[in-house]
Structure formats: structure tokens, C-alpha cells
Amino acid sequence: MLPKLFFGYYAVVITFLSVLIITRKNPVHSVMWMLLLFFHIAGLYLFLNAEFIAAIQVIVYAGAILVLFLFVVLLLNLREELQVKRFVGSWPAGLIIAAGMLAIVVNVIKSFTAAPRGIYSIEYIKNATHTKALGQVLYTEYLFPFEIASLILLVAIIGAIVLAKRKLRS
Amino acid sequence: MPSDYLPILMFMMVATAFGMGALILGEIFRIKRSYPEKLMPYESGNPPVGEPRMRFSVKFYIIAMLFVVFDVEAVFLYPWAIVFDKIGFYAFIEMIIFIVILFVGYIYAWKKEAFTWD
Numbered sequence: 001m002l003p004k005l006f007f008g009y010y011a012v013v014i015t016f017l018s019v020l021i022i023t024r025k026n027p028v029h030s031v032m033w034m035l036l037l038f039f040h041i042a043g044l045y046l047f048l049n050a051e052f053i054a055a056i057q058v059i060v061y062a063g064a065i066l067v068l069f070l071f072v073v074l075l076l077n078l079r080e081e082l083q084v085k086r087f088v089g090s091w092p093a094g095l096i097i098a099a100g101m102l103a104i105v106v107n108v109i110k111s112f113t114a115a116p117r118g119i120y121s122i123e124y125i126k127n128a129t130h131t132k133a134l135g136q137v138l139y140t141e142y143l144f145p146f147e148i149a150s151l152i153l154l155v156a157i158i159g160a161i162v163l164a165k166r167k168l169r170s
Numbered sequence: 171m172p173s174d175y176l177p178i179l180m181f182m183m184v185a186t187a188f189g190m191g192a193l194i195l196g197e198i199f200r201i202k203r204s205y206p207e208k209l210m211p212y213e214s215g216n217p218p219v220g221e222p223r224m225r226f227s228v229k230f231y232i233i234a235m236l237f238v239v240f241d242v243e244a245v246f247l248y249p250w251a252i253v254f255d256k257i258g259f260y261a262f263i264e265m266i267i268f269i270v271i272l273f274v275g276y277i278y279a280w281k282k283e284a285f286t287w288d
Binding site: 055059060071079132135138139143147150151157160161164165 | 179224226279
């Protein structure tokens with residue numbers, strides 16, 4: 001009963017916060033609600049026995065990426081955008097797209113099997129702890145993607161500096 | 171497993187209750203006697219000039235971006251440190267490669283003067 005209650009709380013609050021984020025007129029308010037959303041998603045991960053992912057959610061998303069979001073919002077200086085009327089597209093088109101998404105999700109859930117295959121079963125992960133199981137796979141089996149990740153981060157550094165530094169000069 | 175985090179949940183609830191409680195109690199008990207001068211934003215005694223909504227410098231963006239990148243790098247170190255004794259020297263080499271690739275980015279940022287403010 002308690003786990004269901006817990007999950008229900010997170011499901012309802014996450015949905016509610018997501019709606020709040022996309023309907024706020026002031027983008028800074030959106031970012032602040034997003035902070036609360038990220039903490040709730042972290043709680044949901046914790047509930048799924050994924051404590052490492054939960055920690056990442058707080059450290060990287062709530063800690064770093066949100067700061068980036070906030071800086072970009074302040075960088076754009078949306079003074080006129082706050083005064084214009086809210087942009088809402090034609091609702092039948094939105095309804096059709098949403099229904100299509102729902103159909104895809106329902107189809108995927110139908111073909112989803114809950115039983116994990118291979119050696120990484122729920123019992124194994126519970127025994128070895130989530131972080132350890134993840135590390136063992138990441139640094140042996142998925143070594144190459146892990147090294148690729150560093151290249152992607154390198155591209156992010158260079159891209160940011162090339163874009164922003166050129167702006168500084170002019 | 172989630173029950174292990176009950177103290178954290180309680181901590182967050184107490185922190186939220188304290189923050190909101192202080193504001194609500196203040197709203198209830200404080201004396202409200204406002205006049206235009208009192209409601210003005212305080213700027214060291216000078217009358218405020220211009221708008222508070224200022225365009226931020228793009229320099230903040232570079233700092234935030236570098237912070238995100240090196241934050242993600244540090245995150246990869248946590249599982250690595252936990253499984254280090256099982257994988258051993260092999261893990262050491264792969265992490266060195268990972269850090270060297272990002273160190274190239276660090277040198278690039280340094281040479282492009284991304285860390286200097288002016």
C-alpha cells in the first residue's frame with residue numbers, strides 16, 4: 001500500500017509540475033518549478049532502487065543544468081515576450097499529436113516484459129548495490145561508449161567557447 | 171531500500187516546513203504600515219535608476235557550460251571509484267584516457283581565456 005501511495009504522489013506531482021512549467025509566462029518561474037520537478041524525479045528514481053541515478057539527477061540536473069537554463073533565460077532578456085499574448089496553436093492539431101503519442105506509448109507498454117534478462121537481475125542489483133552494478137558494466141562492457149562520452153563533453157566545451165567568445169570580440 | 175532514505179525525506183520536510191513557516195508566521199504577526207518611500211527598492215539611499223531586468227553577459231553562459239561539463243566528468247568518477255578494486259589497473263588506464271581527453275578541453279578553454287572575466 002505504502003509503495004503505491006509513494007508512487008502515486010510522485011506521478012501526480014510530476015504531472016502537475018510539468019504542466020506548471022509549460023504554462024508559466026515568466027521563464028524564470030518555469031525554471032524554478034523545474035527545480036522542484038527535478039527533485040521529485042530524483043525521488044522517483046530512489047523509489048526504483050536507482051540511488052546512483054537519483055544522485056546524478058540532483059547533482060547534474062538540479063545542480064548544473066538548471067543553472068545553465070537560468071543563465072540562458074537571463075541572457076535572452078525576455079522583456080517583450082512577457083507582454084505578448086500567449087502563443088497557442090490550433091487545438092485540434094495538438095489533440096491529434098497527443099493522441100498519436102498516447103497510442104505509441106500504449107503500444108510500447110503492451111510489448112514490454114517486466115522480467116529482466118541476463119545476469120543483471122533485480123536480485124543481483126539489490127545484492128551488489130546499484131552503483132556497483134552500474135560501474136561494473138560501464139567500465140568493462142561499455143568501455144568504448146564511456147570514452148566517447150568524454151569526446152562529446154569535449155565538443156560541448158569547444159562549442160560553447162567558439163560560440164560565446166566570438167560574440168565577445170564583436 | 172527506499173526506507174533507508176526516510177531520514178532524508180524527513181530532513182527535506184522539516185526544511186520546507188521551516189522555510190514556509192517562517193514566511194507564514196511573519197506574514198501573520200508583522201505590522202504592516204507601508205508608504206511609497208518604504209516600498210521603494212533600496213539602492214544604498216539613491217533613487218533607483220533604470221530597470222531591474224538587465225541583459226546578462228554571455229560570460230556567465232561559458233562559466234555555466236564549463237561547470238556542467240566538469241560536473242559530468244566528476245559524476246563518472248563515483249561508480250569508477252566504487253568498482254576500482256575489482257577492475258584494477260585496467261580501470262585506471264581507461265579513466266586516465268577519459269580525463270586526458272577532457273584535459274584537452276580544459277587547456278583549450280584556458281588558452282582561449284574562458285576563465286578570465288574581462
